Amino acid sequence: MQYKHKVAGYLVPSLEGMEEAAIAGMLEYPPNPDMGDLSLPCFKLSKVLRKAPQAIAEDLKAKLEQADWLEKVEAVSGYCNLYLKKDSFVQDQLSSVLSMRQQFGSQNLGQGRTIVIDYSSPNIAKPFHVGHLRTTIIGNALYKIFSFLGYNVVRVNHLGDWGTQFGKLIVAYKEWGQAETIEQEGISELLRLYVKFHDEAETHPELEDRARGWFVKLEQGDEEATRLWKWFVEISLNEFNKIYDLLGVSFDSYAGESFYNDKMAAVVQELKDKQLLEEDDGAMLVRLDDYNMPPALIIKKDGGTLYHTRDITAALYRKNTYDFEKAIYVVDAGQSLHFKQTFKVIELMGYDWAEDLVHVAFGKVSLEGAKLSTRKGNVVMLEDLLTQSIAKIREIIESKNPDMENKDEVARQVGVGAIIFNDLSTNRIKDIVFSWEEALNFDGETGPYVQYTQARCCSVLRKANDGQSTELPDGGASFDASLLLNEEAYAAAKQIALFTETVEQAMVKMEPSIISRYLVDLAQSFNRFYHNCPILVDDEEQRKARLALVKSVQITLQNGLALIGLESPEKI
Numbered sequence: 063m064q065y066k067h068k069v070a071g072y073l074v075p076s077l078e079g080m081e082e083a084a085i086a087g088m089l090e091y092p093p094n095p096d097m098g099d100l101s102l103p104c105f106k107l108s109k110v111l112r113k114a115p116q117a118i119a120e121d122l123k124a125k126l127e128q129a130d131w132l133e134k135v136e137a138v139s140g141y142c143n144l145y146l147k148k149d150s151f152v153q154d155q156l157s158s159v160l161s162m163r164q165q166f167g168s169q170n171l172g173q174g175r176t177i178v179i180d181y182s183s184p185n186i187a188k189p190f191h192v193g194h195l196r197t198t199i200i201g202n203a204l205y206k207i208f209s210f211l212g213y214n215v216v217r218v219n220h221l222g223d224w225g226t227q228f229g230k231l232i233v234a235y236k237e238w239g240q241a242e243t244i245e246q247e248g249i250s251e252l253l254r255l256y257v258k259f260h261d262e263a264e265t266h267p268e269l270e271d272r273a274r275g276w277f278v279k280l281e282q283g284d285e286e287a288t289r290l291w292k293w294f295v296e297i298s299l300n301e302f303n304k305i306y307d308l309l310g311v312s313f314d315s316y317a318g319e320s321f322y323n324d325k326m327a328a329v330v331q332e333l334k335d336k337q338l339l340e341e342d343d344g345a346m347l348v349r350l351d352d353y354n355m356p357p358a359l360i361i362k363k364d365g366g367t368l369y370h371t372r373d374i375t376a377a378l379y380r381k382n383t384y385d386f387e388k389a390i391y392v393v394d395a396g397q398s399l400h401f402k403q404t405f406k407v408i409e410l411m412g413y414d415w416a417e418d419l420v421h422v423a424f425g426k427v428s429l430e431g432a433k434l435s436t437r438k439g440n441v442v443m444l445e446d447l448l449t450q451s452i453a454k455i456r457e458i459i460e461s462k463n464p465d466m467e468n469k470d471e472v473a474r475q476v477g478v479g480a481i482i483f484n485d486l487s488t489n490r491i492k493d494i495v496f497s498w499e500e501a502l503n504f505d506g507e508t509g510p511y512v513q514y515t516q517a518r519c520c521s522v523l524r525k526a527n528d529g530q531s532t533e534l535p536d537g538g539a540s541f542d543a544s545l546l547l548n549e550e551a552y553a554a555a556k557q558i559a560l561f562t563e564t565v566e567q568a569m570v571k572m573e574p575s576i577i578s579r580y581l582v583d584l585a586q587s588f589n590r591f592y593h594n595c596p597i598l599v600d601d602e603e604q605r606k607a608r609l610a611l612v613k614s615v616q617i618t619l620q621n622g623l624a625l626i627g628l629e630s631p632e633k634i
């Protein structure tokens with residue numbers, strides 16, 4: 063039960079013309095507990111009610127004093143401060159976690175409406191760089207969050223699998239490449255050939271013509287060109303899939319840029335018919351001067367299409383195919399202009415749903431101490447990043463807990479979790495500097511810390527069950543919440559109560575870091591309780607109550623971790 067809604071619902075009859083959601087939105091959590099558990103700043107109502115804030119606070123106090131789930135109500139300097147009846151509050155919260163389980167925190171806000179998320183979207187035969195790691199992690203978290211809140215989510219990997227670079231790659235392969243080396247080395251070899259092409263083309267410009275020729279062949283469906291292109295795609299996807307497997311990420315559609323080849327002509331025609339296309343020195347573009355943007359290039363001088371052409375076509379296709387409520391593009395902030403232009407062109411075409419297209423931008427990552435080798439290709443580096451993280455966690459486990467079973471599995475869960483969590487630890491738009499020490503710290507505000515706290519809950523529960531299970535002996539059917547009113551227990555229960563609205567906030571702001579920060583707070587709050595309140599005490603009732611809290615924290619941590627793409631090992 064979300065108490066903001068409970069209070070708001072209770073006040074609706076007294077606040078004529080105001081919606082429950084609006085009232086809930088005005089309620090605040092006071093910065094310190096002396097000012098109540100919830101507070102309504104009544105100055106926000108004085109315009110509508112034409113009354114002084116303090117008078118409103120007094121009126122609402124009189125009304126709220128009748129609620130049997132409130133301990134006390136105060137009207138102070140225009141604020142109406144509410145003190146919850148602690149035991150019924152704690153009872154309510156924990157009971158709802160213990161009955162909802164994996165569903166705790168979910169809501170049916172989406173009612174099955176569709177959201178398309180375009181994320182990851184790496185370029186074939188090019189490095190899967192750290193930027194792609196970020197879009198993959200953020201996109202995957204958004205997918206989980208939207209699904210948890212009742213949306214039907216379509217996950218699209220808009221592969222960069224088309225463009226003149228494939229002509230260059232074919233020429234380079236024919237000149238200097240070997241099939242076996244490509245099979246063995248994968249993308250790094252394709253990248254080497256691509257770089258070599260550029261070096262050689264400086265002194266042998268005729269290579270460029272040959273490359274153009276091969277790309278034209280590819281566009282015309284030439285058998286050899288298509289076979290080679292498909293092979294490059296396959297080699298690249300093999301490598302991308304290794305990273306996706308490690309991260310536990312998958313997609314519903316891999317319709318990349320090439321998918322739109324036969325769909326662009328109709329869109330170009332539509333742009334012409336709508337008189338949006340203008341010729342400029344042989345090229346075709348849509349002018350956006352009125353919106354203070356450079357023009358969007360649609361057709362090149364040589365007749366070829368561009369990134370914009372494909373994105374406009376893709377958006378139209380997605381709207382027709384999925385009838386989305388919103389289409390999200392998780393792409394680095396460097397492409398902001400590209401998306402602003404794309405969305406504007408779609409709006410100019412007369413599609414009012416252009417306003418449902420959202421660019422979810424994120425900042426850069428730099429890697430402290432890790433050397434990027436362009437020659438090798440960052441792909442290798444990224445896989446290294448994950449495998450090194452796993453190896454480091456493996457060492458830590460070996461030294462702390464050498465007798466543990468399935469060390470490899472746990473090292474993978476925690477090692478990968480550390481990288482994901484680190485990525486989601488600050489607002490997405492901020493640049494991040496990756497530091498091994500920070501990411502792998504079991505005590506800092508990291509993934510391993512939260513996962514470790516979750517495992518600690520499991521361990522207490524296991525001890526309570528003679529090592530047999532992590533469930534509550536009676537499934538949590540009965541416990542006396544009045545035994546959980548000491549400072550630490552109550553604080554942890556209050557933290558649990560914030561989970562549902564935290565998930566909702568993360569969705570509204572499309573900001574998974576809101577959940578990561580919440581998880582650190584909950585873990586810290588639990589650890590204060592754990593250090594101050596012995597759980598497996600002799601007093602049967604006390605023990606039962608504390609275990610109910612431990613189980614509730616465990617479920618909440620597990621649900622939150624899952625939403626941002628982390629697993630919850632029972633033992634670390």
Ligand code: ARG
Pocket residue numbers: 180182183184185220221222373391393
């Ligand atoms: N392939 C692009 C890149 O690596 C990202 C594509 C993002 N999605 C899109 N619909 N443009 O930069």
